Amino acid sequence: MNEPAGVAAWIGLGGNLDDPRAHLMAAFADLAALPVTQLIQTSALYQSAPWGGIEQPVFVNAVARLQTQLAPRELLEGLLEIERRHGRVRDGQRWGPRTLDLDLLMHGESIIHEDGLEVPHPQLAQRAFVLVPLAQIAPQWRVPGAGTVAELLARVDASQCVPLDSA
Numbered sequence: 001m002n003e004p005a006g007v008a009a010w011i012g013l014g015g016n017l018d019d020p021r022a023h024l025m026a027a028f029a030d031l032a033a034l035p036v037t038q039l040i041q042t043s044a045l046y047q048s049a050p051w052g053g054i055e056q057p058v059f060v061n062a063v064a065r066l067q068t069q070l071a072p073r074e075l076l077e078g079l080l081e082i083e084r085r086h087g088r089v090r091d092g093q094r095w096g097p098r099t100l101d102l103d104l105l106m107h108g109e110s111i112i113h114e115d116g117l118e119v120p121h122p123q124l125a126q127r128a129f130v131l132v133p134l135a136q137i138a139p140q141w142r143v144p145g146a147g148t149v150a151e152l153l154a155r156v157d158a159s160q161c162v163p164l165d166s167a
Helices: 020-032 072-085 128-137 149-153
Strands: 007-015 037-042 046-048 059-068 101-107 112-114 117-119 161-163
Touching: 007 020, 007 072, 007 128, 020 037, 020 059, 020 072, 046 128, 059 128, 072 101, 072 117, 101 117, 101 128, 128 149, 128 161
Parallel strands: none
Antiparallel strands: 007 059, 007 101, 037 059, 046 059, 046 161, 112 117
């Protein structure tokens, strides 16, 4: 099957409430259902320690590659709608527990700094829970302005990000 015209977009998925594995698996299907978008590839599911120093359950994380004709802002709006359908409430607390978190990691070669939209994701290079699954499916992918996924992964402690089935 031919990929739709457009660009590669990378989505980080995570959650730690209300059966996060099920939320992530359903979110893969939701991503595939976005207009003018095709789900190209998904990573395995990984378990990782919570980010941000808040006491909470461990997270389940993954990464998906899309091919999309959606502009970055349109794609972000689609991601936020998927989060809402999965019970995500954005109450202003950062790094807290959630049913589903979808982050737009990269959108083609774009570098965007707008209100509410930064691409590549501003913490991508520091987050093992994003880099480990991303490296599983695209180690040589170049993160605009930062280097390859493999190079970025080599700079972080990934010891607490393990495949879910081996956790």
